[in-house]
Amino acid sequence: MPTGPDAAAARSPAEQNAEAYHAQCEAIERARHLAVAGGSAEAIARHRARGKLTARERIAHLLDPATPFLEIGQLAAHAVYDDPVPSAGIVTGVGTVCGRLVMVMANDATVKGGTYYPLTVKKQIRAQEVARENALPCLYLVDSGGAFLPMQEDIFPDENHFGRIFRNIAELSAAGLPQIAAVMGSCTAGGAYIPAMCDETVIVRGNGTIFLGGPQLVQAATGVVVDAETLGGADVHTRASAVADHLAEDDLHAIAILRAVLSRTPPRPLPGPDVAPEPPLHPPSEIAGLVPASPRQRMPVRDILARLLDGGRLEEYRARWGRTIVCGTGAIEGYGVGIVMNDGVLYAESAQKAANFIALCCQRDIPLLFLHDVSGFMVGEEYEAGGIARHGAKLVNAVATARVPKLSLLIGGSYGAGNYAMCGRAFGPRLMAMWPNARTSVMGGEQAATVLSLVRESQLRGAGKTFEADERARFEAPIRATYERTSHPLHAAARLWVDAVIRPEETRAWLALALAMAKGAPRAETRFGVFRM
Incomplete structure (x- = not known):
């Protein structure tokens, strides 16, 4: 049997992904054990x-x-x-x-x-x-x-x-x-x-x-x-x-x-599903092999949905436009839900598409599930001139004012304004969870280290000094380490920024109970604010 680099090369990408994912679960499981154990002996x-x-x-x-x-x-x-x-x-x-x-x-x-x-x-x-x-x-x-x-x-x-x-x-x-x-x-x-x-x-x-x-x-x-x-x-x-x-x-x-x-109080059993439940197209246990070992790789969103939704079916909305966000309706254990899921950075078209889809779900009283894997909105001279802030504000407005039940699940990265646009904690999801591989912060650690390094370089240049490569490396390393620690699911869950850290194979059961609970609650009418057109 090959060992070392040869062994890594012999494993399939799914096996390598699963190994990296399970390694990230170890710290979560140790923390869970301590939490359940309670006080000292x-x-x-x-x-x-x-x-x-x-x-x-x-x-x-x-x-x-x-x-x-x-x-x-x-x-x-x-x-x-x-x-x-x-x-x-x-x-x-x-x-x-x-x-x-x-x-x-x-x-x-x-x-x-x-x-x-x-x-x-x-x-x-x-x-x-x-x-x-x-x-x-x-x-x-x-x-x-x-x-x-x-x-x-x-x-x-x-x-x-x-x-x-x-x-x-x-x-x-x-x-x-x-x-x-x-x-x-x-x-x-x-x-x-x-x-x-x-x-x-x-x-x-x-x-x-x-x-x-x-x-x-x-x-x-x-x-x-x-x-x-x-x-x-x-x-x-x-x-x-x-x-x-x-x-x-x-x-x-x-x-x-x-x-x-x-x-003695009036009975209120758990509401039943909207349609007959079905298993997903593929087993959720396979998701661990789909989660990229490197955060720089894109999450295969449709493969994930095939393992979360009943029958793997998604009635997709505007599938050919604003393609860095996936919107559509499906079911989880028979409970109908509207899906808003990232498939890349958010552009103006993505934001408008998602805002329109949220409005449709509110009109039809369909709960919303936000699946985060987003670095944020696209930046640059062309996009600022094109009004990315104005178009992004439409999505943030729709998320903030939607009164259908909203659930939020971080399956990958959730950074900066992208977190807000995808119904982060500040926007009132009924329940919110993270997968063990997910991360959340104002920006990624690599980006933060680069930004702060550029600021430091500019300061030194103004003082007539240079920023040598070894000095830059020493400056950036603790920034990356801090961002990795503070963006980790354990850090978020410890501070109640999320309600739970759940494994992919637990996700359908967790979402089904959340959707059933929301179904039995009184409904509120949605009234949107002014959209900047």
Whole structure:
């Protein structure tokens, strides 16, 4: 068997692509393992010694058997803080409970006692926003020590800080979306308002506590020494204060009560598909061999679609015009969808074509799926004079104001204004994910290094100096390294710039659940702004 360069030459391009792709997956899989594991072994042991289930065990018992769980923000906070905070200390996602699609938010008390870091707050607010857009009831499995006090200025005072969680509970309840809490552990200070503001609340005897000021604060403020159970335990809040409505003996009993409470709401099962589902033309497992090993190579877009869409069929729109963007309608597991997919840099024709297609989908109430592999808009004297900014603005306008459900998936690069035009995070996709090979930043690392190098060269020339080749190389290398690190899917997912990092073979299932969820949500009318003609 050949080895070294000969072995590489003997492998097919698909095999070489798959090898490069799987190498990129390794870091993602290690991060996933850490996120799912939760806190340290010692913290988990202490948790279990109190007779408590872990956050993920609670969710597993809560969900209907053999139903999917679409987790949101699994990799949040990965390698962001000085200490590990797996999954940002809270597990959030969409699942089925008593035949009803719901948003579940479960504090993980094995991670820093379930305290709220800035990204914990951001993640819970994101989960509530997904619930709002898709008209989902919210179930809160509360086990938290409240705000992480050393970072209070990044948690407490601003519009999208801790208080926004409570405001959202009130607004979601006012919108007719049930808000139900189970207090399974500590619930301290501002966090006490989560169960207090919910429509209905369960509390576990012996473990659940609710108080605005814990025993230490009470002693500091009043001099009175009181234990946690006497101050805010289950007996006090179900017998004397009525802060909680139902008394549970343990976690499993609390979950049973939660399910019973939710079962009283009108049923809303997962909406069925528009047409009979079909498998794709080719298996999605082959996509790994299609993803180019080099980011400089173009993604074979139609080959990708043949492995994502039912039957591989795309009813393409303006196939012969504006060819660097592919638009058309198809289905995923029977759910109809409009596809907007890059096949090169965006030109004026591409932007106009995609904007027109988005308008058609809005008129016909067809959800949109944006598949990113874009370096941005074409630049240069000819294109600026031709109004590329004006034509690009049409597409950005259409994406921003479209009110059909929008999903966004980064399958390759997603850079600069191309990210905006393809419904990046700032443009409100219902859900957004990346493949392990995808990258996103204001521009590619190579381009950034070149641009900054040219700026540096110009500065040196102005000072009468030269920019030698070895000095240029030393200058550019850390820029490339920084861009590679900060454009990586782990970096994006850790900061909740995307909701998930998913593998190509998982994509159809992930999209089908997202499309089904969106189908069951109320529709909004699209009103476009002024297009610069």
